[in-house]
Structure formats: structure tokens, C-alpha cells
Amino acid sequence: MTHRFSAGRTTLLAGAVGSLILASSAVFAQQPPGLSPLDKSNPKASKQDGNLKPHATPSLATPAEKIPIDKLKLPAGFKAEIWSHGHPGGRTMVMGPKGTVFMGSRIIGRVYAITDKNGKREVKIIAQGLTQPNGLAIGKDGALYVLAINRVLRYDNIEDKLDNPGDPVELTKEFNLPPEIHHNWKYADFGPDGKLYIQVGANCNICEINPGVHGQIRRYNADGSGMEIVARGVRNTVGFDWHPVTKELWFTDNGRDWAGDAGPEDELNRVAKGQEGANYGFPYCHANGIPDPDVKRPSPCAGVVMPAALTGPHSAGMGIKFYTGEMFPKAYQNVAFIARRGSWNKADKYGYDVVLARTSDGKAKIEPFLTGLLDQKKNEFYGRPTYLLQMKDGSMLVSDEQNGAIYRISYSGKK
Amino acid sequence: MNGLKRQWRPSAVGLAAVLILSSAAVAQNLPLTERIQQCGGCHGEDGNSQIEKVPSLAGQPEFFTINQLVLMREGVRRIEAMMPFVNDLKDEDILALAKHFASLPPKRSEEAVDPALVNRGAEIAEARRCASCHLPSLAGQEQMPRLAKQRIDYMIYALKSYLTDSRTGADTAMTAAILGASDADIAALAHYAASR
Structure with a gap:
């Protein structure tokens, strides 16, 4: 497997992520924390290259001059520039009311704060040593919620004390989230209803999950009370947003691995008004109604909400953001941008881009937007877009986890 | 930086x-x-x-x-x-x-390597597909460590840490790969790695 991030460079790799590589014949009697003993991954039956494995994330940032900004391709009139860099592993982005951009991460365990001082960005580490603090949300009065796998923390008035955040308010007990690590790094955001929406992924690649605990999107009151299940049978959503007009929840969902290079494809889903708690199919039914080859039951797709759109095999759709700014042309208004981190469980790499989802009537059409980070001919990638953030001026930030950089997309063409 | x-x-x-x-x-x-x-x-x-x-x-x-x-x-x-x-x-x-x-060139420690355990470890390593990440030579690559010629007592300690999920900062790949291994399996894997 060749990709640009190979030994000998100064960029480095962090822990392998995600799916299980288990001997298919092995019978496992024990259940350690963090993993389901029922995993039915079957690499042999998938006829895939058994040596495929997740691409590691560098634990030091790419030097500025090596950030692949020149590779980025956008539609006419759009421009990309490096907005900030030097925050290795930075993924999720939220903005405080005073304009600070906060960034969550996974393996490196940091939360960054990025401020803009006279057009220059300053990067600070406001928390470290956390277990995959990927979930960030800004609450009422600008409090920053940090959701690690095993903890929920709230930093009050954080923007007034970035240099000395002090001890956060510990809300871990109140939220009482499951401790398993697998697919359990959080995505979180406050909805239009003021509730904190949180993902709880399946604790395996493919297995019978406990539907009362895993494979859900939940919502809570800001203090951790009043939990409700918003969506079930969701394997691993790592991004959601609300449609600006309908206020319905839309979420990305990553399909299972080791069932073929061709899929089942990832999904873009919608929770229609009044359909809260609906079932999205995992583990029995994938994509547009594909029964699982390893976990079977009669009528696997009965009662399952079909996706609004398929978003490609192993493409790893992550952050989604409906555009509501005034900088981009009208044709982009209320259109969803989706960052696709790119495949690992697929011989020919796929994704590593930002696509658009034009939604109407509960369905969506996917179009390319930001490309150039994947060289299909060489089967190499140069960066991994993970999350999106709309700025006050209507420009759009895209985080690149692989390079520890954020790109700013602006428009200066005709409207 | x-x-x-x-x-x-x-x-x-x-x-x-x-x-x-x-x-x-x-x-x-x-x-x-x-x-x-x-x-x-x-x-x-x-x-x-x-x-x-x-x-x-x-x-x-x-x-x-x-x-x-x-x-x-x-x-x-x-x-x-x-x-x-x-x-x-x-x-x-x-x-x-x-x-x-x-x-630096890796050298085996002074610990005694048991050939019977090496053979058994080779079989377990095959079944658990250790080579898919650590390479057939167990020399390691990228973020995956070299296991070849590693100390036996350390290998046993490290594998047990994964087994009990007590190694902080690791992702789930190794926890999954070692799931269900017995003490005897782990000893065999350690001797096999030391022998490579």
C-alpha cells in the first residue's frame, strides 16, 4: 500500500483506527472492555486484500511549506488558502461567540483554541491528555462542551480565559455515556431545540449490538438530563447538522468494512419531523437496502429508513454543514457540504474530498466540490478533510486532519 | 514547531x-x-x-x-x-x-527462547494475522512497532496490557487483535517474536 505518508518523512502516524482485523476462524470466549466479542467481520469472505488497514494520523503537524494547498481544486470563482496550521490531529471545529475556533482531536488527546489576531492565527492547547476529545459544542453563554470517550466537560466563559482555562465542570456522571472505545469518539452539537445531540456508535465493525445502548443518536438537556433516542441502527455517524429551513436533522453514517471494496456505501440520512427514534438499519440492513452478509435475520430491511443519498464506498463522510452565508453564490444556499476523510478498506482509494448534497423532499444529490487531495492514478492521498465550519463572513473552513491544517474557502467570482 | x-x-x-x-x-x-x-x-x-x-x-x-x-x-x-x-x-x-x-541494529536479549513455544507462536501469529500490520519479518512499519527480537518479558507484559485494555492511548486495533488470547498463547507469541 503506498501513500504519500510513508516512513522517512517528518510526518508521523498515530494509532491504527477503526475496524477489527480478526482471524475469521477464531472463537473468542472473553470480552475485554471496549470491544464486542460478537464481531462478525469476515475479511476472507469479503474477497478483499486482507492487508488493508487504517491509514495512521501523524502526531506532529506537517510543516507549513509542505501543506498541499496547491493540490486543492475548486469550482470557478472559489479560492482555498491555509487559514491555520500546526495543530496535529485537529478535526472537529466549533466557534465561540467571540470568534475563537475550537478544535477537537482523537488519538493525540488535545483540544485547541485558535484565535485571529490582526489576520494571524494563534494556536493554543486548552486541554490535553483526554481520550479522543472529538466532540465539541458551544452551549448557552458561550460555554465549551468537550466530549471525550469517557468524559463530558464544560468550560464556562472559556473565551475570556484561553491562557488559563482552569478546571472544567465535570458532567460525566450526568450524561452517563457508555465507556466502550470502538466507534465511540463523539460528535456533538446543540440542535435548534436547545438540546445537546450526541452520537453513540456501534461498538464493533459488524455485530449484533445492544440497541438500547449503541448505534444511536441521542439528545440531552444541556445538564445531561432528559435523554431521548433520536435515531437507532446508526453504525457510526461522525457528523450532523440541521436543515436551515425544515430544521430536520441530517447525518452522515459510515458503512461497515470487510464486506467488499464496493461497499456497502456510506449514507447521508435525514430524521424527518415526527420520525425521531426511527431505525436506520444497522447491523442487518445497509445503504439502499443491502442485507448484511454476516449478521442475518428475516426481512432485514423491514421498517428501516432508507438513506437520502449514498455517499460512496468506504468514503468516510464526516462533517456536514448546510451553507447559510452570503459570500457564496445563491446556488449554494442551504446546500450541505460534506467532508469525506477517505477510504482505507478499499484497494483503490476513494474520497479525500468535500462534496455537496443538494437536498429536496428528503432526498439528496451528491456533487463534487473540493478535490485534488487524491491522486487516483498513483492511488495516493495528500490530505484528509474531516470537518467544516462556516465563518461569519460566509467563507468556509475545512480541517485537514492528516496535515494538522485548516483551509479557508472563499468566493470572489460573479454572483 | x-x-x-x-x-x-x-x-x-x-x-x-x-x-x-x-x-x-x-x-x-x-x-x-x-x-x-x-x-x-x-x-x-x-x-x-x-x-x-x-x-x-x-x-x-x-x-x-x-x-x-x-x-x-x-x-x-x-x-x-x-x-x-x-x-x-x-x-x-x-x-x-x-x-x-x-x-541501531536490534539484538535478541539473554532470555532463553523455547523452540516449542516459537512453533506454537508462529501458528497463533498466522491465525491472528500479526504480519498484516507488523510484516512477516515482524520488523514493524510506520506506527506499528518492531516485535522481532523484542524482550520476551516485555512482550508478555505489553500483550497483557492490550488484553485487559489497560494500555492507555492505544486505539482498538490491538485490543481486537489479541482478544481472547490465553496466557499460554501470549507466552508463545512472545517467544515467536523474540526468535524472529
């Missing part, structure tokens, strides 16, 4: 941050040769450890060592014995140390 203004402040891991803050002031400019000597005190002057349960670093992939040092410095992989040595490491130090240890 890379324009990152690092500001160590009280954080979610207050203690680690304070440690970093205090010792950074005293030892920031230790030359590389002295740092290597420090490492050698436990990990062996030539990077091949002669101390029980202390891993050999000789021949480890550069990426692996950099990665682990960063995670230890961040307090993500917490090893108390390592804290005094890693908490003031700069990115440049980490890069240089990793390069140094990658260049």
Missing part, C-alpha cells in the same frame, strides 16, 4: 501540565547525546534492553517511536517512569531520538 505556539496551562490533566511547565524550565536544552544516554540507562546503550520488562528500542520504525514519545509527552499514554524524561521533550528532540533508535 511549525508555528505552533505551545502554551502549557492547567488543563483537564492539570498534573501533567504542571509537570511539563515546571521541568520544561530546567532541562529544555539538553543535548541529544545526553538524552540518548538517559534512554540507554534503561533501554540499553545500544538500544537493546537488558532490564526486565523494559522494551528494546533498537530498530524500531521511526514513526512508531515518534508517535509513542508524543503520546507519552501529551499524557495520553501514561507511564510514570517515563514522565521525567518525556515531559520536556521538544518535537525536534523526538524526531532526533526516533531517528537514532531506528538506526
